[in-house]
Amino acid sequence: xxxxxxxxxxxxxxxxxxxxxxxxxxxxxxxxxxxxxxxxxxxxxxxxxxxxxxxxxxxxxxxxxxxxxxxxxxxxxxxxxxxxxxxxxxxxxxxxxxxxxxxxxxxxxxxxxxx
Amino acid sequence: xxxxxxxxxxxxxxxxxxxxxxxxxxxxxxxxxxxxxxxxxxxxxxxxxxxxxxxxxxxxxxxxxxxxxxxxxxxxxxxxxxxxxxxxxxxxxxxxxxxxxxxxxxxxxxxxxx
Numbered sequence: 001x002x003x004x005x006x007x008x009x010x011x012x013x014x015x016x017x018x019x020x021x022x023x024x025x026x027x028x029x030x031x032x033x034x035x036x037x038x039x040x041x042x043x044x045x046x047x048x049x050x051x052x053x054x055x056x057x058x059x060x061x062x063x064x065x066x067x068x069x070x071x072x073x074x075x076x077x078x079x080x081x082x083x084x085x086x087x088x089x090x091x092x093x094x095x096x097x098x099x100x101x102x103x104x105x106x107x108x109x110x111x112x113x114x115x
Numbered sequence: 116x117x118x119x120x121x122x123x124x125x126x127x128x129x130x131x132x133x134x135x136x137x138x139x140x141x142x143x144x145x146x147x148x149x150x151x152x153x154x155x156x157x158x159x160x161x162x163x164x165x166x167x168x169x170x171x172x173x174x175x176x177x178x179x180x181x182x183x184x185x186x187x188x189x190x191x192x193x194x195x196x197x198x199x200x201x202x203x204x205x206x207x208x209x210x211x212x213x214x215x216x217x218x219x220x221x222x223x224x225x226x227x228x229x
Contacts, residue, residue: 004158035219040123042204042221043159050214090158094215099166101147102208102215106158 003027004107006091012113013081021076021110023091031094032074033104034058034066036087043090049074081114088112117142117207119220127226128195136190136223138205144183146210150190153202153222162203195227 004025013019023032030051035043045058047066055068063085067075078085088111092104120139128134138148146167151159165172165181165188172179178191192199202224206217 040221042119043219045216048216088156092158100211101164102217103149103161103164104159104206104217105161109156109158111156 004091004093004105006089006107006110008110009108010111012115014115015082017081019078019081019112021078021089021091021112023074023076023107025072025091025093025105025107027093027095027105028071029093029095029105030071031102032068033092033094034064034074034076035090035092036060036085037090037109038087046076046089078112078114081112083114086112086114117145117209117218119205119207119218121203121205121220121223123221123223125224125226127228130196130227130229132195134190134192134195134199134225134227136192136203136225138188138190138220140186140207143209144186145207147208148179148181148188149206149208149217150179150188151204151206151219153204155202159204192225195225197227197229200225200227 007022033048034046037043049055049068065077090109091107094102094104118141149164150162153159165179176193180189202222204222206219
């Protein structure tokens with residue numbers, strides 16, 4: 001987990017507030033991802049970026065935006081937080097491995113609570 | 116769209132026994148299937164990858180099988196230990212044409228009792 005860091009680790013915010021979750025990596029990977037995890041629903045992809053100039057929406061991008069400030073940094077913003085965005089958020093990175101496969105490396109997660 | 120099914124109920128086994136977890140999917144077979152371990156409050160950690168043309172793959176006490184006819188992968192953990200207790204996620208990678216994106220199952224929690 002030390003190669004991929006996330007800040008903050010825990011955050012409680014109120015409905016309507018704008019907040020930013022940050023992710024940094026030292027793995028030198030081009031690809032970065034944001035997921036959210038809810039009990040029983042597994043990991044769902046919010047946004048992904050294949051390089052600094054390539055950002056794409058994932059399965060559940062509504063209500064979120066991202067910024068890829070550098071190869072090593074990928075931030076997720078909640079423009080106006082709502083209670084159903086309460087979840088565990090993970091950042092991940094990947095690059096092609098020896099066999100051209102894309103294993104992902106995850107950060108420790110941010111637990112977000114919206115009241 | 117692809118649907119992935121993992122047993123949502125926890126699997127409780129005794130130390131030393133073999134744990135078998137299942138991952139079933141619908142529709143097209145993935146180019147690769149990956150397994151991850153996740154401890155409470157922490158990010159998933161990559162364990163093993165198996166390709167569509169591989170029937171079985173082993174790593175230490177872990178054996179993973181991939182049956183594209185049954186659309187199923189089995190995850191076998193032999194000589195299980197309490198330290199193996201965690202949630203195990205399978206993930207499908209549909210290959211380069213799909214950008215090698217991963218679709219995750221909901222995970223199965225394994226509890227190994229001493």
